[in-house]
Amino acid sequence: MHKDRILKLAKGFRGRAKNCIRIARERVEKALQYSYRDRRNKKRDMRSLWIQRINAGTRQHGVNYGNFMHGLMKENIQLNRKVLSELSMHEPYSFKALVDISRNAFPGNKNVVLPSKKEGISIVL
């Protein structure tokens, strides 16, 4: 029955919205609308998360994200941001190789400040 399906989707909702069908129906409809919208938003959010991670990884080596991606595009390296962010987290030496290739291809502006040599970075490298 329709009611049972709605109450099954309403598990974990607050107050009467998980028990009473009239309230649950409204809340479940809203939840499904949100999930439709957020399936599209998730792609945007993940891409921005990957870009933040790549930015952090390249700034450790003194290159910012914009110059890094420009250098990769010049070298015709077609790795996408998801894979680049994973490499920056788990494969530091491969990522450093990529940053070096990008720096050779596009030196960029000289205003990027190298991070001060603290203990943490020397452990990574």
Added chain:
Amino acid sequence: MASVTLSLCSSLATHCRISPNQNPSTPTLSFSNNTNLTFLSLSSHNHSRSSSCSSHTFHFLPKSSESESAVLDSETQSPEIDSPEPEAAQIVETSSEQVPKREQVFAVVMVGSRQYIVFPGRFIYTQRLKDANVNDKIILNKVLLVGTRNSTYIGKPVVTNAAVHAVVEEQGLNPKVIVFKYKKKKNYRRNIGHRQPNTRIRITGITGYEDYPAVTLES
């Protein structure tokens, strides 16, 4: 626990690898500067922990990383499993020399217009490959990066002559998503369910990258 899984593996197929030899060494491995593949060592350890032999019970744990949370979870799990292991591993260590060590290589491959980081022995879910039947051998040509223990082969855009060999395991469907469209005050409601077809592929090996110019670690 390690001895139980070892006996399970001995009765199953050849590509079942478990290396409890790595257990006492991974706490030091994760902090050493010399390995190119910190993720590889941790994840292969985690993969052996989750009994890679029976892929039916542990679908989502060794799944190749498509979401960040899955990757981070597997990362945090393996250090906790390390601590009770050294006590149990002493009995198993003497018999573990005959178990071959997992090949330390990974690749970035492009399938179905999505890129995956791929390890031998693990499986990934890709878009449905139309003409592939179960237990077909497949070669994936578009290899964008290959990484081994000491060197990285970065393709521009593709590593030439590199091939990733895989076996089609299953042609299934993704879990159902409910597509619910609603416009308020206009009496418009559409409720549609959708299951996207997918294919599960198990990676058997990565070959053909040796002649490509590589970036090598000198240490």
